[in-house]
Amino acid sequence: MKVKTILLGAAVASGLFAASVSAQTIGFSQVGSEGDWRPAFSADMQSTAEEMGIELKFANAQGRQEDQLRAVRAFIAQQVDAIIIAPVVVTGWDQVLQEAKDAGIPVFLADRDVEVDDPSLFVTRISADFNLEGRLAAAWLAAESRGGCNIVELQGTVGSAPAIERNSGFMAVIDQFPAMEIVATQSGEFTTEGGKRVMEAFIKSTDNLDGICAVFAHNDNMQLGAIQAMKEAGLNPGQDVLMISVDYVPAIITAIEAGEANASVELRSAIGQFIYPVVLEYLANPTELEKWIVIPSDLHTAH
Amino acid sequence: MTGLGSPRVELRNIHKSFPGVVALDDVNLSFQPGRVHALLGENGAGKSTLIKVLSGALAMDSGQIFLDGQLVDVTSTTAAQAMGISTVFQEVNLIPAMSVVKNMALARNNGRYGFISWKRARKDATDRLKRLRLDIDIERPVGSYSVAIQQLIAISRALEDNTSILVLDEPTASLDAKETASLFAVINELKSNGIAIVFITHFLDQVFDISDDVSILRNGQLVSTDQIKDLTRQDVITQMIGRELDEAEHTAADKSNFTAGKDMLVAKGLGRHRTLAPFDLTLRAGEVVGLAGLLGSGRTEMVKLVFGAIQADAGSIEIDGVKMPKISPQKSLRAGIAFCPEDRKAEGLIGELSIRENIMLSMQAKRGWLKRVSRKEQEKLAEEMIKALAIATPDAEKPVGQLSGGNQQKVVLARSLASTPRILLLDEPTRGIDVGAHAEIIALIRRLCADGMALLVASSELDEIVAAADRVVVMRDRHKIGEIDGKEITRDNIIQMIASQ
Amino acid sequence: MSDISQNNTSMGWFSAIIRHRSTWPIVALCVILIVDGFISPNFYEIRIVQGRLFGNLIDIMYRAVPTALVAIGMALVIGTKGIDLSVGSIIAICGAVISWRIHAGDTHFVILLYALGAGVMCGVWNGILVAGMGIQPIIATLILMVSGRGVGLLINSLYGGTNPSFESPLLQGLSTGHIWLIPTRLFVAAAVFLGIWLLIRRTALGLFIEAVGGNASSANIAGVNARFITFLAYVICGLCAGWAGVIMTADIHTSDPISVAMYIELDAILAVVIGGASLAGGRIYLGMTIIGALIIQALTTSILISGLRPEYNLVVKAVVVLFVLLLQSANARQAIATIFSRLKR
Known part of the structure; x- marks a missing residue:
């Protein structure tokens, strides 16, 4: 296990650095523009850089590692002050990172991890922690149910990193409470349709969710499907049963306001405010950092 | 027999039958070293089956094969190859996208444990091609060479050091005159090396150019074996298509008081580039027009052009004096034309559908898909047809693919008749049919004609045409070369026309 | 061949049943449902909740509807010796059209027609590529399969949002509502099934499709317009996918082009094949296709209630499907019949 540091108050610190450091040039190589989250992340990285007076060179790899390698080499050639990479894949980074190191340019990772033989090839990884999201959800549930709760879980796509980590983080916390237990778990493949289908089956196999106190969904889309299934079965999601999920998309905000969902853990896309201060501080004062700096996850509830 | 020394290969009493068809019936043949032996016969005469038996691709039902006087058991193509029997089949089985060397290596295992040694494969390929004086880039894909070169590549692939007999199945089918000449040069050279060569073709000129001996097969039986120097073109044609008719068929052909009705279909200058030279054709009510010519002369193509199964690029068709705007199978069917194709399996039947469904298909197509023929009518129709044509089947629901050849042919005929045509086009209506059914079908053709239908019958059986036709169109080399009618319709006249240069 | 008919007469009806192509899929469905009874004691329970029937058996039929609808159209396409990989994308496009027009404020009945029209248009596109231009079906429909979800996203971006949600009493009534x-x-599925059945069996369309799938050049020479028939099959398949699109989109109250109906083409093809049709074309078994769709859904539902870890789901599904398909193969049926006849002797 890597040592993790939760960077608190980074947002506050960012204001101070923006003022004190002269314009830096940073290269950012993004994976691509799939889904909702990543374009929002890209946009935030660009707008935050502007706010903080950073000259950002942005490169979109369109999901191809060779494009990403080319972009990083271009950054090295342009002698940027620092490089941020959101890697397309985990492996194949040793050589280009070595080139950056030889050129004296520090490399930071955002979002996904890489596997390299020499950990000193990059400074640190700054990202959210799926495991933490699972723990946060479990902790809220433990508090709400006073440590006693039968839970049904809607997993993400089997084998995907968020599904594995959110599940293990969740389990790690509820294992502390003897009266908390997952009584049914199935994959809803991160889709509304999947969540609804699985929930319909759960409603039958648990006799109308008899004795079930909470539904934990690995993302909001599945939770929205589950809410529909429960409403169609005459149940009251959010009242009879606690509903907690991850992502905090607009539709779940509406559902929380309507009292049909209770809580959602935010997967932030506006994370430039967490990443840039770390980079700028390192440039001003290069010291050994922890290999993973975790961006805090916020839990949103109705109250 | 030729009586020239001891034969390289001798076939004795070869029998082979398929369901419903006797493909080879007591065939005796011998092939001499250093001679080219041409095998002639119409489609379905048994040539292909014979060479498949010889090359081990098919097991014979009974009979013996002697190689240099020794009884051998040809169990597979590999075994045949090892014994020195090399065959180049009609469908050149080279893979066009693969290089020459890869194609060569596919045929043999030169490495160990299933691995290919490319170094050895390259040397092997070069050596083989050298034997045929072929100097080509072996790394280029086979498909980039002309068909003639491909043919030579296939031959060089088949030739082994110990090859004593080489079988070539229609090697010149797609070659032009120059390419054919270069292939013949190679054949002559192989011949001078003492290899026995079996040559199958339907080009008579080539038979006279290259071969030393000629054997003719018809309906699975050997008709004759002669030296080419003892034969004339006329003899060959007579033996190929001049079957003596049964008495029943002669009586069916009573046309002493024939008068043709009005013109029903008139084709003017109909033709297609590279397929058939433009021709004129008139079909009249109550008249059977025979279509005679050797295999490859354009018989099938003419029938298909008239029906629209092959798209014409020149000429037009008038039906009852009205020009057809477009010639297609659907339009022809609606205009009252029906067509029984030669190749039942590929173009006639739909094997998985029942006899009933096959029979009513054309009739339904004529009515359009919206106006369905009721199940009751379908069953009635199928029953009638099964009875009328004496189709041997327990019931009409049997998948047509399970019927014997003759019965399948009758189903195709039944389908055409069920569409109540006024003009019927038949291509080889008696192909692969036993003698009894043969007479029935000829009688049926005459009966339909007497009812006022216009018929066009293409056939490789000359006597069948003489017996059934009121007028005969003669074809040669993809041209219509003439028409004869009335008393002029005799075997000798037709053969004369085909043979004349 | 001849010894089969001999066996048939000596073995009688029992052997005939064992050999019949419909027997094994129905047996498989029953076995799955019986096993479910052991897994979950109240599996067969049907109650009335919120004014509608409620229970696992109802759920299986309810959830099988989209797959069944798509499979009906797929059966026709497979009958022509074709395949339609784009049905999932057609559903995505229909969903986007529905959500788009609802946000534009159209009458909901008109929107239903728009959605079905979008399905038909997609079918026309596939039909032109396959029948008109002679492109191999697997390639031709791959084009729409790959691009269709993008088209859905594009339509959604016309009025903003990637997963816009909506409410529609009419469409949701069709999808999640109930009558008596x-x-x-x-009812929707039954109506579509009946409509298509009448279309292919009360006209000659079914026969023509089977003729074209069995041997296209024979059919053409027999006077069947093979191109037109093939074209029609793809259009009907598009319409069926359109209906599935209406049901699925209304079900989740949102247009989700990226993930809706993912892999439904595979389930639909599977349903057709379990129903006894061959991908080589030539036969349409509409009723058995529905049984095939029910088997797939019964399997999915049983896995969901079984409490098996999700990691095993696909493996279990694959094993059961493989088993059903083995039973469905002519060789296996022959072998089983032979074993039975030996036992009887």
């Missing part, structure tokens, strides 16, 4: 206790979508 029975889910409406079962």
